[in-house]
Amino acid sequence: MKVRIALTVNDEVHEALVPVHKTLLEVLREDLALTGTKHGCELGECGTCTVLVDGQPVLSCLALPLETEGRRITTIEGLADGARLHPLQQAFAELGAAQCGYCTPGILLTAAALLSERPSPTRQEVKEALAGNLCRCTGYTKILDAVELAALRMERART
Numbered sequence: 231m232k233v234r235i236a237l238t239v240n241d242e243v244h245e246a247l248v249p250v251h252k253t254l255l256e257v258l259r260e261d262l263a264l265t266g267t268k269h270g271c272e273l274g275e276c277g278t279c280t281v282l283v284d285g286q287p288v289l290s291c292l293a294l295p296l297e298t299e300g301r302r303i304t305t306i307e308g309l310a311d312g313a314r315l316h317p318l319q320q321a322f323a324e325l326g327a328a329q330c331g332y333c334t335p336g337i338l339l340t341a342a343a344l345l346s347e348r349p350s351p352t353r354q355e356v357k358e359a360l361a362g363n364l365c366r367c368t369g370y371t372k373i374l375d376a377v378e379l380a381a382l383r384m385e386r387a388r389t
Contacts, residue, residue, distance in 0.1 A: 235295050237357065240308030246295075253297055255279045255290035258305060266306035266335050270364075277363030280336035287340045287362075306335035309342060309379050317380040317387075318342055327376035329367035339362045341377045349385055353378065 236245045239262060246261045256279070258264045265313075270278030272291045279290040282304040309316045318338050321327070328334040344351055344359040345380060351359070356377045357370075365373065 233296065235299050235316060236264075237295060237298060237303060238301070239303045243358055248295060250294070252294070252295065253291055254281070254288075254293040254295050255294045258290060258303075263377060264305050264307050268335060270333075270336075275364075276333070277340065277360075278333050279338045280339050280363065280381055282339050285341050285346060286344060289362075289365075298344070304339065304342075305368055306338060316342065317383045318345070318377065321324075321376040321380040321383070322373075325372050325376045325379065327368065327372040333365045333367075335364060336375060337365070341380070344377070345384060350381055351377075 232247050232249050234245065236243055237257070239258070244262050246257060248257055249259060255267060255269065258267050267281055267290055268278045270276035270291070274289045274292045277289065280287050281290045282288070283298050284301050298343050310319060315323070318341050322334065322338065340360055340363055344356065348355060353374060356374050360373065
């Protein structure tokens with residue numbers, strides 16, 4: 231059985247006719263061609279598929295599109311402001327926090343949610359927020375440094 235859905239993704243409304251069992255991850259990638267959200271474990275274990283729904287991190291491999299209808303979805307494609315990178319993206323690039331980059335979209339969105347709720351997190355709070363995002367390449371130190379740098383820059387921009 232298929233249903234017609236209307237999703238607000240990156241501030242644009244998208245309509246699609248999808249099977250009821252199709253995950254949000256599949257709809258984003260296959261129906262909306264937003265391939266920045268990555269397939270990882272598809273079990274909710276790795277955080278690679280994280281998107282924001284109303285500003286909160288959600289594992290899109292476990293979410294059904296019907297659950298997100300009428301809510302604001304942000305994917306990695308919607309994090310930047312046009313050609314201007316989000317401070318997190320800028321810090322990740324400058325500090326070499328991404329190596330293969332596969333986990334990076336989920337980490338960036340999770341970190342963005344953290345910084346919107348807690349503008350000046352401690353390193354421990356950053357670690358706790360990112361605990362559900364696995365990276366096989368970096369060892370996390372540069373990721374933590376980049377989140378802290380972005381938080382500092384965002385704080386300075388607010389004052």
